[in-house]
Amino acid sequence: MKSNTAFWSILLKDTRSYYLKPPNISWGIIFPLAWTGMFFMRSGQGLDSIPGLLPGVVAISVLFGTTSLLSVTITFEKKGRSFERLLLAPISLELLMLAKTTGAIIFGIVNAFVPVIMAAFFTDLSGVNWITLIPAIVLIAISSTFLGLFVAVSVSEVFEAQTFSNFIRFPMLFLCGLFFPIEQLPVFLKPLSYIMPLTYGADILHFSFQRAGHMPLAFNFFMLIAFCTILFQMSLRNIRRNWIL
Amino acid sequence: MDVVAKSIIRVKGLSKKFEEVQAVDSVDFSICEGELFGFLGPNGAGKTTTINMLTGLARPDKGSIRIQGIDCSANPKAAQHLMGIVPDESNLYPELTGYENLAFCGALYGMKRQSRESRARQLLEQFGLADAANRKFARYSKGMKRKLTIAAGIVHSPPILFLDEPTTGIDVASARQIRQLIYDLNAGGTTIFLTTHYIEEAERLCRRIAFIVSGKIVRTDTTDNLMRLTEGRHIVQFALSKDIEGLASAMEKEFPGIKCRELIGATVRIESGKPIFIGPFVKFMEDRGAEVSEARKIRPSLEDVFVEITGIEAHAMKGEKEKGDNSK
Ligand SMILES: Nc1ncnc2c1ncn2[C@@H]1O[C@H](COP(=O)(O)OP(=O)(O)O)[C@@H](O)[C@H]1O
Numbered sequence: 001m002k003s004n005t006a007f008w009s010i011l012l013k014d015t016r017s018y019y020l021k022p023p024n025i026s027w028g029i030i031f032p033l034a035w036t037g038m039f040f041m042r043s044g045q046g047l048d049s050i051p052g053l054l055p056g057v058v059a060i061s062v063l064f065g066t067t068s069l070l071s072v073t074i075t076f077e078k079k080g081r082s083f084e085r086l087l088l089a090p091i092s093l094e095l096l097m098l099a100k101t102t103g104a105i106i107f108g109i110v111n112a113f114v115p116v117i118m119a120a121f122f123t124d125l126s127g128v129n130w131i132t133l134i135p136a137i138v139l140i141a142i143s144s145t146f147l148g149l150f151v152a153v154s155v156s157e158v159f160e161a162q163t164f165s166n167f168i169r170f171p172m173l174f175l176c177g178l179f180f181p182i183e184q185l186p187v188f189l190k191p192l193s194y195i196m197p198l199t200y201g202a203d204i205l206h207f208s209f210q211r212a213g214h215m216p217l218a219f220n221f222f223m224l225i226a227f228c229t230i231l232f233q234m235s236l237r238n239i240r241r242n243w244i245l
Numbered sequence: 246m247d248v249v250a251k252s253i254i255r256v257k258g259l260s261k262k263f264e265e266v267q268a269v270d271s272v273d274f275s276i277c278e279g280e281l282f283g284f285l286g287p288n289g290a291g292k293t294t295t296i297n298m299l300t301g302l303a304r305p306d307k308g309s310i311r312i313q314g315i316d317c318s319a320n321p322k323a324a325q326h327l328m329g330i331v332p333d334e335s336n337l338y339p340e341l342t343g344y345e346n347l348a349f350c351g352a353l354y355g356m357k358r359q360s361r362e363s364r365a366r367q368l369l370e371q372f373g374l375a376d377a378a379n380r381k382f383a384r385y386s387k388g389m390k391r392k393l394t395i396a397a398g399i400v401h402s403p404p405i406l407f408l409d410e411p412t413t414g415i416d417v418a419s420a421r422q423i424r425q426l427i428y429d430l431n432a433g434g435t436t437i438f439l440t441t442h443y444i445e446e447a448e449r450l451c452r453r454i455a456f457i458v459s460g461k462i463v464r465t466d467t468t469d470n471l472m473r474l475t476e477g478r479h480i481v482q483f484a485l486s487k488d489i490e491g492l493a494s495a496m497e498k499e500f501p502g503i504k505c506r507e508l509i510g511a512t513v514r515i516e517s518g519k520p521i522f523i524g525p526f527v528k529f530m531e532d533r534g535a536e537v538s539e540a541r542k543i544r545p546s547l548e549d550v551f552v553e554i555t556g557i558e559a560h561a562m563k564g565e566k567e568k569g570d571n572s573k
Pocket residue numbers: 245263264266267268286287288289290291292293294295
């Protein structure tokens with residue numbers, strides 16, 4: 001298929017030009033390591049607490065891994081006009097945007113395993129439910145990539161993309177039940193929690209690491225998939241509306 | 246022969262408005278297979294907007310576009326595989342080499358690895374860029390960038406090529422090479438839609454030209470027919486020691502049947518349907534206090550036709566501030 005060639009070439013080019021660049025690789029590894037180390041030390045509860053911290057650290061790694069480079073791969077290329085080349089290529093916008101985001105998704109998934117592998121050296125991970133963990137990580141990576149995509153296609157400057165994605169990323173860390181339960185949040189913040197895809201992903205992570213989920217698994221997966229679909233469609237709509245004049 | 250059957254691009258009533266600006270206003274034209282068709286007009290005339298609508302980067306407000314029979318107004322993606330597009334600014338990837346850029350562009354059009362790689366090498370050779378094949382695009386000079394951008398536009402050997410101001414803002418030597426490349430491509434059978442604000446470029450390259458001003462096509466005709474309008478026309482240009490207030494209208498009043506234009510730099514041009522005897526004109530100007538240092542017979546060119554038809558002074562086209570090459 002002709003579009004397959006285009007898909008793989010775009011993915012390969014982004015991987016080479018962005019994700020495999022030494023600063024980004026090291027960022028992708030050091031950043032999760034730093035978070036992991038920091039939380040393990042701060043908790044001061046010894047190695048037993050590691051499974052309780054892993055959901056948060058894994059989620060942060062995915063969130064930052066997926067969204068950090070989208071402002072470059074999308075907004076920057078749009079501003080440099082090379083993105084027009086992609087819009088002019090005879091492939092559908094859906095396939096094009098999947099090609100542009102698959103790199104970020106894979107990068108996020110790889111980042112997620114940095115803290116998991118590190119934890120494996122210090123604690124026994126045999127109780128982890130991998131059957132739910134791996135799909136959860138993939139879906140968290142996809143949903144946060146598409147959230148980043150939505151930001152990236154809704155602005156025109158790289159700094160705006162970065163500012164807005166921080167505006168979303170940092171509150172997510174506190175609102176999605178990663179480090180303290182959503183029940184402990186003030187009432188007026190709770191609705192915010194439930195409109196963030198990571199809330200549902202975090203719940204599956206808690207379940208996978210400690211059997212400590214609050215919502216039904218199927219519901220969590222359904223919500224993640226729904227967020228992925230809606231965010232992707234909204235991004236495509238914004239591209240069609242704002243970039244094809 | 247049926248002209249309609251041969252036309253590869255057919256545009257009817259194409260219009261596009263940006264907020265208050267009617268960028269393209271009810272434009273009609275058709276381009277035959279193998280033709281080199283030129284859109285000639287000043288900056289802001291609507292040339293780029295027209296190309297964007299034809300190629301799917303902009304949505305028309307009104308009008309129909311048919312490319313090789315495919316209705317592109319309904320589905321702008323449907324004919325993109327037939328097109329090569331060279332934008333007015335080089336927009337290749339600065340971090341890739343010339344070779345990688347071409348191979349990547351080939352892949353976007355579904356070319357298999359072997360064919361895109363050999364095509365990339367062949368184009369680098371053909372465009373005189375073989376030595377720079379492994380240099381990053383960011384390091385290319387402006388002329389090289391433009392050449393590679395054209396090569397990227399034809400990597401998939403499209404039957405139709407859109408060139409948006411291909412020689413604007415680059416050095417004279419590169420511009421000449423590029424014109425030759427365009428000519429050769431067309432001779433090889435590629436249908437070319439070219440925009441330019443250089444009258445001479447249009448005259449030399451294009452078989453047919455549309456004059457576009459403020460979004461409207463004011464005239465479409467073959468270059469030969471347009472040049473024929475200059476037949477039987479006589480032009481003399483005078484260089485004066487200084488400008489004279491209101492000289493043109495005074496001369497036209499004094500010598501009925503002539504047309505007089507004041508050009509920049511104390512120069513006056515007289516046009517007439519009959520041979521011009523310069524004596525009376527020189528006297529007229531000297532009487533008004535200017536020395537006439539030179540009187541030159543001018544071969545009428547497309548420039549004169551353009552000025553007559555559009556009412557736009559040629560220097561207003563040439564004097565356009567050149568847009569820089571913004572690619573990093
Ligand atoms: N994205 C846009 N938003 C608003 N106005 C635009 C936009 N693009 C073009 N225009 C306006 O439309 C007119 C035609 O522009 P353009 O097609 O770029 O002209 P040309 O290529 O002939 O120089 C100009 O007045 C320009 O300012």
